[in-house]
Every structure is written in C-alpha cells, then in structure tokens.
Amino acid sequence: MASVTLRRLSKVFDGGIQALHPLDLDVRDGELLVLLGPSGSGKTTALRCIAGLEAPTTGDVVIGERVVTHDPPADRDVAMVFQTPALYPHLTVRENIAFPLEMRGVADAQVARRVLETAARLGEGLQTVLDRMPAQLSEGERQRAALARAIVRGPQAFLFDEPLSRLDARLRIELRGELLALHRALGATMIYVTHDQTEAMTMGQRVAVLHEGRLRQVGTPEEVYQRPADVHVARFVGTPGMNVLQGRGRGPGTGGTGGAGAGAGAVDEGGGRVIEAGSLTIPVELTTYEGELQVGIRPEYVGLCAVDKGVGNGDVLVVEPLGSETLVYLNAGGQPLVARLPGFADVRVGTRVGVRVDRRRLYLFDAAGAPLA
Numbered sequence: 001m002a003s004v005t006l007r008r009l010s011k012v013f014d015g016g017i018q019a020l021h022p023l024d025l026d027v028r029d030g031e032l033l034v035l036l037g038p039s040g041s042g043k044t045t046a047l048r049c050i051a052g053l054e055a056p057t058t059g060d061v062v063i064g065e066r067v068v069t070h071d072p073p074a075d076r077d078v079a080m081v082f083q084t085p086a087l088y089p090h091l092t093v094r095e096n097i098a099f100p101l102e103m104r105g106v107a108d109a110q111v112a113r114r115v116l117e118t119a120a121r122l123g124e125g126l127q128t129v130l131d132r133m134p135a136q137l138s139e140g141e142r143q144r145a146a147l148a149r150a151i152v153r154g155p156q157a158f159l160f161d162e163p164l165s166r167l168d169a170r171l172r173i174e175l176r177g178e179l180l181a182l183h184r185a186l187g188a189t190m191i192y193v194t195h196d197q198t199e200a201m202t203m204g205q206r207v208a209v210l211h212e213g214r215l216r217q218v219g220t221p222e223e224v225y226q227r228p229a230d231v232h233v234a235r236f237v238g239t240p241g242m243n244v245l246q247g248r249g250r251g252p253g254t255g256g257t258g259g260a261g262a263g264a265g266a267v268d269e270g271g272g273r274v275i276e277a278g279s280l281t282i283p284v285e286l287t288t289y290e291g292e293l294q295v296g297i298r299p300e301y302v303g304l305c306a307v308d309k310g311v312g313n314g315d316v317l318v319v320e321p322l323g324s325e326t327l328v329y330l331n332a333g334g335q336p337l338v339a340r341l342p343g344f345a346d347v348r349v350g351t352r353v354g355v356r357v358d359r360r361r362l363y364l365f366d367a368a369g370a371p372l373a
C-alpha cells in the first residue's frame with residue numbers, strides 16, 4: 001500500500017472548461033479518503049488523473065515515493081472500480097477475477113486459490129455465482145465481482161468512482177459495510193468518490209470537499225460538519241445541508257430595515273446588535289460585524305413556535321414526516337429555511353409559524369462565503 005499525493009494538480013479540458021483548479025491533497029498510506037462534491041465539481045476528473053486515464057494540465061500525481069504523472073495507467077499499480085461494473089461479458093465471474101493475475105503470469109494453482117480467497121471476502125453471495133456469466137448476475141453481485149477483481153492483485157491503492165450509486169438503498173448499506181470491513185482487513189489506501197454525503201460521513205476517515213473544481217476543505221467527517229471551511233461546505237454537508245440566509249449585521253443605533261415580523265423585544269436582547277436575514281431578526285452578542293453577511297444554521301437548531309414569539313416567522317411550504325423526525329421547509333421572507341423537528345410535528349402546509357434559532361449555533365460567513373471570525 002502507498003500514499004497518494006496530488007501536487008498543484010489542475011485540469012483544463014478542451015474548450016477551456018476548468019474542471020480542477022490547482023489543488024494539493026495528501027492521502028495517507030492505508031487511509032480511506034472520500035472525495036465529496038456535487039455533480040460537476042471535478043471528483044471524477046481528479047480520480048481519473050490519479051488513475052492515469054486523464055492527463056493533468058499542471059501538477060503531479062505521486063504514488064508512494066514515485067511521481068507517476070506521465071506513466072500509463074497499467075504502470076501505476078492502482079485499481080479503479082467504476083459506477084457501472086466493468087466486467088468482461090464473455091468470461092465467467094471466476095475468470096473475470098482471475099484475469100489480472102493471469103495477465104501477470106501468476107501460476108494457475110495460486111490464481112485459483114486467490115480467486116476463492118478474494119470471493120470469500122465479499123460475502124457468501126459471490127462464492128455461489130463464480131461460474132456464472134456477468135449477464136446472469138444481479139446488480140449487487142456484478143459490483144461485488146468488480147470489487148473482487150480490483151482486490152485480487154493487491155494494488156498500491158484503490159480508486160472508487162461512486163461504486164454504490166446504482167444499487168438500491170438496502171444493498172448500498174450492505175456493501176458500504178463490506179467495503180469498510182475490507183478497508184480494515186487490507187489496510188488499503190482507498191480514495192472513494194461520491195456525491196452522497198451520508199456515504200462520505202459514514203465511510204471516510206477524512207473527507208475532501210470539492211466545489212466547482214476547487215478543494216474547499218479536507219478534514220474528518222466531524223470537522224467538515226462542525227467547522228465548515230466556507231459556505232459551500234456548510235451547504236453541502238448534512239442531510240439536509242446547513243441553512244444559509246443572506247443577511248446584514250447591524251449594531252445598536254445603525255438603523256436598518258427592522259426585520260419584518262420579528263418581535264420588537266427580541267431586537268434588544270443582544271444589546272441591540274442583530275442579524276437581519278429574510279424575515280428573521282436574530283439578536284447576536286458575539287459579532288461586531290456590520291454589513292452584508294451570510295448566516296448559517298443547521299436544521300436541527302431551528303425550531304418552530306407561535307407567530308411573534310420567535311426571531312421571525314416563515315410560511316410552511318412542505319412538511320416531510322420521516323418517522324423519527326419531521327423536516328419542515330419554510331419561506332422566511334423570501335429565503336428558504338428548513339427545520340428538523342423530532343418525531344411527528346403538527347405543522348400544516350400553508351400556515352405561518354414563528355421561528356426560533358439557537359443563537360449559540362450560528363455560523364457567520366462574509367458575502368463571498370468565507371467564515372467570519
């Protein structure tokens with residue numbers, strides 16, 4: 001196994017599309033790092049540059065101690081698993097798994113043994129279908145076979161490009177567990193691309209968040225959730241992501257719009273310093289920031305109350321009862337706001353409700369999205 005390092009790696013496609021801005025990333029030997037970002041953020045491009053399927057415009061790819069930027073894919077000793085399992089249709093599962101070993105001239109008896117060992121690592125399911133053709137497999141069995149083929153030769157690093165996204169929810173959870181177990185058993189370096197932030201949070205030892213081709217943050221799942229590096233990370237991480245409202249900070253006696261619908265008494269709570277955002281006027285104590293800003297608050301720290309009791313109000317657009325919790329989507333003075341409430345909440349679409357926020361849980365960003373100290 002080996003570390004994977006990207007140094008000032010960038011990619012501009014023909015036509016001037018900048019898929020990746022120069023980025024530095026260090027994936028440690030034996031680490032499972034998740035590359036997370038919305039569609040089009042450059043995740044696949046980064047992975048393909050590591051695999052050698054795409055040539056970077058600038059920068060280097062280093063695997064272990066070796067700069068491999070200009071090496072062909074076959075010389076990099078990495079295994080890639082794609083969203084759509086890439087299996088040879090005319091070979092059985094057994095022959096597919098054996099193929100990378102046979103290409104390397106491994107002796108027949110050893111090939112047979114390693115195929116069985118590898119299949120055993122991927123659940124009972126795969127062992128029972130070794131003599132089937134890929135067309136005779138379910139989607140989950142196909143992806144397990146592709147995983148087995150990647151594992152069998154013990155590469156320096158594994159590259160996964162959304163390998164579970166085509167599977168149904170139950171199978172996805174099952175394979176997520178199997179991949180984590182594999183990671184523990186093999187001590188393998190794994191780079192796992194996904195746009196699914198639940199997958200990122202549950203699988204990644206660290207998560208690297210890409211947005212519009214820029215690497216915004218690298219940190220543990222807890223770090224990217226609790227201390228997002230900018231507004232893009234804040235919005236993207238979490239289900240649903242953080243609420244981010246456009247607003248203004250206003251000190252005592254500096255005028256302002258007054259925040260439609262806010263209780264007048266609330267404005268004085270923070271010594272007259274407030275953030276106005278949509279229909280909310282949130283008293284704050286810790287910031288002296290005045291002027292345009294963006295205020296972030298996670299849905300779990302938004303509560304509902306009687307109109308005129310909170311820091312403002314909102315009109316209920318959608319109610320999603322999920323059993324253990326209810327998500328309530330509001331229009332708060334022209335700005336979207338989601339509240340996560342425990343259990344089944346008695347809230348009706350089309351009504352106006354008061355909004356509470358936990359003022360200790362606010363995140364402040366400047367107009368460009370950088371955090372305000």
Ligand code: ATP
Binds near residue numbers: 017041043045
């Ligand atoms: P998705 O999750 O949808 O696969 P992604 O985060 O993996 O998205 P990329 O596939 O890396 O994103 O694409 C990043 C950007 O580069 C996008 O704007 C995409 O349209 C563009 N792009 C990707 N491949 C090419 C190509 N071969 N030629 C031109 N532009 C490309």
